[in-house]
Each structure stands twice: as structure tokens, then as C-alpha cells.
Amino acid sequence: xxxxxxxxxxxxATSTTPNKDFDGVRKKYLEKLxxxxxxxxxxxxxxxxxxxxxxxxxxSINDALxxxxxxxxxxxxxxxxxxxxxxxxxxxxxxxxxxxxxxxxAFKDDIRAIVPQLAMSxxxxxxxxxxxxxxxxxxSLGPIDPQVSGAAxxxxxxxxxxxxxxxxxxxxxxxxxxxxxxxxxxxxxxNCEKAITLAESIVGTWLETNMFAGKKDRQLKARKVLNxxxxxxxxxxxxxxxxxxxxxxxxxxxxxxxxxxxxxxxxLSVHHSYVVTLSLxxxxxxxxxxxxxxxxxxxxxxxxxxxxxxxxxxxxx
Numbered sequence: 005x006x007x008x009x010x011x012x013x014x015x016x017a018t019s020t021t022p023n024k025d026f027d028g029v030r031k032k033y034l035e036k037l038x039x040x041x042x043x044x045x046x047x048x049x050x051x052x053x054x055x056x057x058x059x060x061x062x063x064s065i066n067d068a069l070x071x072x073x074x075x076x077x078x079x080x081x082x083x084x085x086x087x088x089x090x091x092x093x094x095x096x097x098x099x100x101x102x103x104x105x106x107x108x109x110a111f112k113d114d115i116r117a118i119v120p121q122l123a124m125s126x127x128x129x130x131x132x133x134x135x136x137x138x139x140x141x142x143x144s145l146g147p148i149d150p151q152v153s154g155a156a157x158x159x160x161x162x163x164x165x166x167x168x169x170x171x172x173x174x175x176x177x178x179x180x181x182x183x184x185x186x187x188x189x190x191x192x193x194x195n196c197e198k199a200i201t202l203a204e205s206i207v208g209t210w211l212e213t214n215m216f217a218g219k220k221d222r223q224l225k226a227r228k229v230l231n232x233x234x235x236x237x238x239x240x241x242x243x244x245x246x247x248x249x250x251x252x253x254x255x256x257x258x259x260x261x262x263x264x265x266x267x268x269x270x271x272l273s274v275h276h277s278y279v280v281t282l283s284l285x286x287x288x289x290x291x292x293x294x295x296x297x298x299x300x301x302x303x304x305x306x307x308x309x310x311x312x313x314x315x316x317x318x319x320x321x
Contacts, residue, residue: 006033006273011280026285030277031296037087037270038294043116044080045294046073047089047274051282053122055303062289062301065095065103065126072291072299073103077110080293085114088134089274094125097150097199101206104133113214119143120275125151125242128233129203133210135217137251140261140268144245148207149236150199157196158236164193204230215257229254 006014015024038045052063062068080086086107107115117123117131118138124146131137131145139145150157208226216222232238232254233246251258261268281287292298 006276008276008280011273011276012284015280024284026277026281027296027298030274030281030292031294033270033273033277034292034294037274040266040270041087043085043087044082044111045087045089045274046076047278047290047292048073048092049089049278049282049290049292050092051288051303052093054279054282055288058288058303060288060301060303063093065092065099065130067096067099067102069099069289069291069299070102070106073106075297075299076291076293077107079295079297082111085116086111087116087118087138088130089118089120089271090123090127090130091119091121091275091278092123092127094127094129094146097126097129097203097206100126100129104130104206104210108133108214113217115214118271119145120271122146122245128246129207129210132207132229132256133214135214136257136259138259138261138267138271139248139251140272141248143261144247145233145251146246147236147239147242147244148203148230148233149239149242150196150203151242152196152199153192156236156242157199158234160192160196161200162237200234204234207234225255229256 011029015026015029018025018028034045034047048065048069050063055063088107113135115134116136116138117134119127119131120140120143122144123131124144125148128145129148132148137145152160208223208230211226211229212222216225219225236242248258248260261271278290281290286302287300288303289301290298
């Protein structure tokens with residue numbers, strides 16, 4: 005495995021121009037992973053951890069990423085399946101639904117999710133749509149409870165119902181809740197209920213038709229996952245990290261990377277090459293495959309996003 009500093013030294017050593025060859029090193033390790041598994045590789049990486057304090061819509065999963073994903077899928081031999089490497093804080097549920105639909109149709113459900121470090125929220129939803137999740141002891145999934153207006157939909161409904169119950173018991177006591185109750189419009193409550201129904205419906209269907217497909221108790225298994233990861237009351241925080249042991253308790257089809265040293269080394273070398281790129285270049289998000297097709301968003305000009313689509317290099321000083 006090449007760690008962070010070794011990747012950086014390799015980039016410096018292999019560069020023959022003032023612009024460091026971040027792209028060449030990433031492609032090298034993506035190709036090594038492909039050669040090891042014989043499966044297509046697409047990496048979806050966000051730089052939200054490296055560029056904290058910067059607002060950029062491309063840090064999260066949204067519809068703007070679809071052109072990059074389409075470009076990454078376009079020239080691949082779909083019969084080889086797909087290993088989807090995810091490093092993301094999550095994003096929009098509607099975009100996530102379309103991404104999953106597109107990938108499952110393209111690769112006929114032969115998709116594994118690889119989580120080198122973090123695939124949170126909508127990233128976890130994508131992982132749950134696959135047939136298998138590869139994680140290390142250092143990897144984390146996250147809760148999938150939907151967020152509405154910046155708050156957990158479950159939490160909003162729980163508080164609203166608590167206020168209603170208090171008012172039914174002791175109207176005078178409930179008067180103290182009036183300022184809070186005023187912010188809960190019928191539209192907000194309805195949106196929360198719909199968001200929860202949508203999230204549970206699509207993730208439950210994905211689990212039943214891929215990871216748990218063929219199992220007699222697939223509906224019960226899917227409900228177990230939804231009850232655990234979709235409940236704000238149980239997870240307590242939308243940022244809660246779900247490690248590999250917790251994922252296995254949910255009967256998810258999870259493979260431990262430590263069981264295959266060569267595979268672990270290949271995955272972590274890919275991961276570190278992306279972390280170095282996101283740390284030392286203006287790149288905010290990268291979608292890339294093993295044949296060098298890449299889609300990059302930069303933060304250098306946040307009001308006019310710049311993109312690279314194709315084999316052109318990410319240039320830095």
C-alpha cells in the first residue's frame with residue numbers, strides 16, 4: 005500500500021514539468037485495482053474534508069454530477085461489472101435515485117460498493133443499492149434518515165407530535181410550545197412525511213432486489229436496515245459513523261478489506277492518491293474511471309465553476 009506521503013513523493017518524483025502529475029498517479033492505481041479484480045472501477049470523490057469552510061455544490065451528490073458519471077460509464081465493457089468507490093458526505097435523494105437507476109441498468113446490478121473511508125447519507129444509500137459493500141476497519145457508512153430544511157425529518161415530526169400530545173393532555177402547559185409550533189407549517193410536516201416515505205421506499209426496494217435478492221426473508225432484512233439506519237431516534241445524529249461491525253449486525257453483505265491484503269493495498273493506494281489530489285489542488289470533486297476518463301470540478305472560481313471532462317490534466321504549480 006502507498007500511504008499519503010508515499011503518494012506525494014511519487015507524484016513529485018514522476019513529474020517532469022512544473023505541473024505535478026496527480027492525474028497519472030491516480031490512473032496508475034485505478035488500473036492496478038482493475039487488473040487485480042478484472043472489474044471496472046469508477047471513483048466518486050468529494051473534497052469536502054480537505055476544503056472545509058468553502059461552499060461548493062459539487063461536494064455533494066446532485067444532478068450536476070450526472071454528466072461526469074455518464075462519461076465515466078460510456079466506454080466501459082459493462083459485462084465486467086463495476087466496483088464503485090465512494091467517498092462522499094451525501095447529497096440529494098432525487099439525484100441519488102436517478103444515479104442508482106442508471107448504474108444498475110448499465111451494469112445489470114453487478115455492482116460492488118467500495119468505501120475506503122466515508123460514504124455518508126446518500127452515499128450510504130448508493131452503497132445499499134449494490135450487491136456487496138467492501139469496507140475496512142477504518143471505513144464508515146452513515147444514517148440515511150432524510151433531512152428537510154437542514155434538520156432531520158424524523159426529529160421534526162417527533163417534536164411536532166410531542167407538542168400535540170402535550171396540548172391534548174394539558175393545554176396550559178402546551179402554551180410554552182407555541183413559538184416552536186409556529187414554525188411547523190402544514191407544508192413542512194407534509195414534506196417531512198413524504199421524504200421519509202420516499203427514502204424508505206427506494207432503499208427498501210434496492211435492498212430487496214439486489215443485496216437481499218433471492219432470500220425468503222428479504223423484506224424483513226430490508227426493514228431491519230431501514231429501522232436501524234433510517235431512524236434519527238436510534239442513530240441520534242445524522243453524522244453518526246456506522247462501522248463494519250455495526251453494518252454486519254444489520255445482515256448487510258459486507259466484505260472486510262483486511263481479509264485480502266492485495267485488494268486492501270490496491271484500494272487504499274487509490275484512496276490516498278485522491279486525498280492527495282483533493283488536498284493539494286483546486287479540485288473539489290472528481291469522477292474517474294480506470295481508462296482515464298475524468299470529470300473534475302474546481303473551487304478556484306466558485307461563481308463560475310470550471311470543469312475538465314476527458315484526459316486533460318489537473319494543473320497546479
